[in-house]
Amino acid sequence: MNSKLFLAAALAVAVTAGGAYAKPDANQTAAVADKGRPEADTKRDADRKPAEMLEFAGVKQGQTVVDLIPGGGYFTRIFSKAVGPKGTVYAVGGPPRPSQDPSKPAPTPAQDAIAADANYSNVKSIHAPLAGGLSIPTKADLVWTAQNYHDVKNVPNIDMLKFDKAVYDSLKPGGVFLVLDHVAPTGTAPDPQDKLHRIDPAIVRKEVEAAGFKFEGESKVLANAADDHTKPVFDPSIRGHTDQFIYKFRKPK
Template identity: 45%
Template sequence: MRVAFNRSLILAASAAMLLSTAAFAPPVQDTGSYAAVLADTDRPEADRARDGSRKTAEILAFAEVAPGQTVGDMIIGGGYFTRVFASAVGEDGEVIAWQPAEFIAFQASYGESLTTVDEENENVSAIRSPIGAPAFPQALDLVFTAQNYHDLHLAPFPADTAAKVNAAVFAALKPGGLYVIVDHAATSGAGLGVADTLHRIDIADVRREVEAAGFVLEAESGILLDPADPLTTNVFDPAIRGRTSQFVLKFRKPA
């Protein structure tokens, strides 16, 4: 605590740098329409227990998720958001759940999660394809990815992987469609190498890459920022795991 004052200044400056790179959007207040999604007992109890910390209703509102939409869940991990979207879009909507083939080859649980969400939700379609070539169908309303955009810069993958994925997302979205990215924040200027060492990414790098694909940044939300995170610790470190500071960006494909 003897350096608390200086530490506070540093953390405040880090948060300011994150927010200064985009049009800051305050936390979305109109989340009542998602109450039924959060209460949906078809979702596992363990998922519902995480809704508060993941700000699920606020994320859904920020991403403008609505019944009847077709949503691409990009690199689904364990399928938490796939199940959320399946409930939110309803029986008239569809969720396209993508897990890169390389992830499935690396760890069997990634393939198992994809199979589970496909089998347990009638409105979910699972796709497996190389990480540089996501096989999304056309005319999606939204492509969403949480805590995984940085994986496009992991060392085993070609340097142009992110560019290829962003181009594929742009092609898959309908005009006016949204691309929403949530990820663990790195310090400004950290460089793409921290994707491997810390599993984080600089928000400015994400914005630069996505805008280069033709997207327009529409808003940024600070709902998942945490000034207690120094932004320099590996996200799997027990001291910070589950409590990282995360940015939320919303890009739109021009109509």
């Protein structure tokens, strides 16, 4: 190989390792364009870049995807359309929260409402204590958790090695575990009070690799150098624009 070709190849590898991503395909773009998505979700697309996230995670038609701790279901609906009628999405969250008002029933969890919506009939809702790990009826192609890993670490009696190994066991050989979260300053220990809702990416990588995963790469598409990592993620000055890391891990075949 001549020197110019070698340099070009080396740069391509470096860009991939640094978190570059290919252009989302038509299926991924169509999933984000789904007209059934709530306006509150679509208004966040510019900040969350969901099509790029689908591409980086490798989401395709027919796959089995786990949306781990889906919250309001922002990604659940998108995954549903991206995997299509031959695919399945497991929305896996903790036990439903009780009603704050004893005179009124507890609100229906978003993941249950989405699973009951005929427009997202391939979504299955599972509620289980997170301290017990992750258990689904079949092996998955992707386990995805967005802005949640820092919360999992604060679950009472959680064993993170056990938790990450449960994720590992839930995946097919070659399956992907994707972790997206808010960046904490390098060397910062996990905060038991969870005041900032952030985590040092190095902690995530060390824990997930300890469970047997291989680190495959990082996307910088949600990086923000203007975030100094000192403010809570809900601070109005930074909310929706935090510096976020996206780590892709793979279960060896």
